[in-house]
Amino acid sequence: MNKILFLDLVKMHEPIKKELHDAVIGVIDSGHYIGGEELKSFEKEMAAWLGVQNLCGVACGTSAIFAVLKAMGIGAGDEVITTVHTAIATAEAITLTGAQVVFCDVTADGFNLDLDQVEKKINSRTKAIIAVHLYGQPVDMDRALAIARKHNLKLVEDCAQAQGAKYKGRKVGTIGDAGTFSFFPSKNLGGFGDGGAITMKDAAQFRYAKMFSNHGRESKYDHEFEGINSRLDAIQAALLRVCLGKLDEWNAGRRQVAAWYDEGLKGIPQLKTPQVLADSEPVYHLYVVVVPDREALARHLKEKGIETGVHYPYSLNVLPAFARLKQGRGHFPEAEYACGHVLSLPVSPSLSKNEIDYVCDEVRKFYK
Structure with a gap:
């Protein structure tokens, strides 16, 4: 691959x-x-x-x-x-x-x-x-x-x-x-x-x-x-x-990629896939999972030729830019937990099912 x-x-x-x-x-x-x-x-x-x-x-x-x-x-x-x-x-x-x-803060389930x-x-x-x-x-x-x-x-x-x-x-x-x-x-x-x-x-x-x-x-x-x-x-x-003329097609492609991920990552107890609000249709700018050991999983995927991202490594309250607010670590526990555990997997309308299957297979291998 x-x-x-x-x-x-x-x-x-x-x-x-x-x-x-x-x-x-x-x-x-x-x-x-x-x-x-x-x-x-x-x-x-x-x-x-x-x-x-x-x-x-x-x-x-x-x-x-x-x-x-x-x-x-x-x-x-x-x-x-x-x-x-x-x-x-x-x-x-x-x-x-x-x-x-x-x-x-953000909700506990999203x-x-x-x-x-x-x-x-x-x-x-x-x-x-x-x-x-x-x-x-x-x-x-x-x-x-x-x-x-x-x-x-x-x-x-x-x-x-x-x-x-x-x-x-x-x-x-x-x-x-x-x-x-x-x-x-x-x-x-x-x-x-x-x-x-x-x-x-x-x-x-x-x-x-x-x-x-x-x-x-x-x-x-x-x-x-x-x-x-x-x-x-x-x-x-x-x-x-x-690009606007292609956007609906691209968004449909992102939703298809997300559906492949949802199916391919199903049943991994250590991993939480994105939760979708009822009566909504997301466009998956990012496909973000929550895992207990983000850095280790990211290293494993990188070794297998799979790029990942982190969105975001810090909640805004802990950044020096907002030190004036005096709301350091502990003020927003859900966001702070997310920032330590979220991992963004590759998502693009140009990705194939074989590529998504490969990513899912490597995630499963990591958690075996």
Whole structure:
């Protein structure tokens, strides 16, 4: 068996290589590299794919969250609740507004926000909840919405790892007050560099977020307020248009890979496979298992030519970046346990059943 990469983007893009090359050449030949028709077309096409009225491309997923929170009027003196088990970008965006990030633990049977704990952390300073659909697994949005509405809070969906995932038939990013997306190359809808997008239900807030991401303007010199430079460039938009046309197929491929893993890893008492929320359709940005001896298993798989990953080795509360919160080890036991025991197995729509069977066989051999 050849080496199994954690994510082989070259192999995944091979069938659309000519379309991707043509897209780049088309932008170069047009002479329009910032904004332009490719960006407008991508925004329109992704909005239609999501089933929303408005979508704005931005420079990355971090600035997408930042712009949304700014548009909601969140700033100094406010608090925003989110998961402690996520990439730092979610928390960074909160801090950038001047607000205080309030971490919450994850559930014992999964990796998403523990909504019981969320409600306990709400106070007069709380202005929003950011629900991260981690690993492509949707959060319980009915419960999250109910909590947000009960306390008059904004609900932001961080869909960086979940483009196309569904909750009760609705795509994530369309259920809360706002949805944010990342097009980092490894994402389900990955670009060829950084990129992101936002969608918001409130038209006035969407206008503000879009302007904020382009120096506070709608036309070249008409700056209504100070903003930032966070634009999705034309080449990325052109490439993402090609990939968007393949996304449903790619997500179906990831779900097939996950089904092969579920079957192949069944019955291993030491290993816990991903739990799927009822009435949801995950997109398996990552296929994450929980094991008692992660490093040893990872070494064994590496020796057999199988790449793995760890998402994430640390919960955010233990990082130096958040030492100011004084919430070191022991404050979020479920997330901290996960960070010591999660292992991400290779997952890509380009993987074959033979390759997944090989991974499963090697995991079984390790636990014999």
